[in-house]
Amino acid sequence: MQARVIIPLEEFPEEGLWVQGEADGALFGTDDTGAACVGALSYRLEAQLFETELVLRGSVSAPFRLRCDRCLREFEYTVTVDDLTISCDVRGKAEVDVTEELREEVLLELPGYPKCEISGLECEINDTICDFRLDKDPHSGVNSATPSGKSVWDALDDFPRK
Numbered sequence: 001m002q003a004r005v006i007i008p009l010e011e012f013p014e015e016g017l018w019v020q021g022e023a024d025g026a027l028f029g030t031d032d033t034g035a036a037c038v039g040a041l042s043y044r045l046e047a048q049l050f051e052t053e054l055v056l057r058g059s060v061s062a063p064f065r066l067r068c069d070r071c072l073r074e075f076e077y078t079v080t081v082d083d084l085t086i087s088c089d090v091r092g093k094a095e096v097d098v099t100e101e102l103r104e105e106v107l108l109e110l111p112g113y114p115k116c117e118i119s120g121l122e123c124e125i126n127d128t129i130c131d132f133r134l135d136k137d138p139h140s141g142v143n144s145a146t147p148s149g150k151s152v153w154d155a156l157d158d159f160p161r162k
């Protein structure tokens, strides 16, 4: 599989050019979040050459293994960018390497706080089972007041006084 996405500019057809294929997902490396690409970067792009500029429009996608932010389960999720537009300066070039541009577009779409629900899984830790919101009513199940609702010290008032 090709390691990079390179678009040749020589004898570039005036009406444009469709470029599609796959590049090795290793180009993503692994980042700090633990997200790892587990397949290939797929691309399907329409390339058009203007005087000094190559414009690419189309879609890219790549499958990633992510870790759910809540339940810590690993799951696969395919990032797809459908409305991609990239332009590159082509002055003095015989070909353009757009690997880095495509890589960035995909990485931008990676969820920062992935939840396994985004890939259709049911998260084991969800809001109905375990509510982590801090603004909920405190309800510990332990009532510190007496059944009458008075303070426990009120009972001392009933003691016979001398």
Ligand SMILES: [Zn+2]
Pocket: 068, 069, 070, 071, 072, 073, 115, 116, 117, 122, 123, 124, 125
């Ligand atoms: Zn989860």
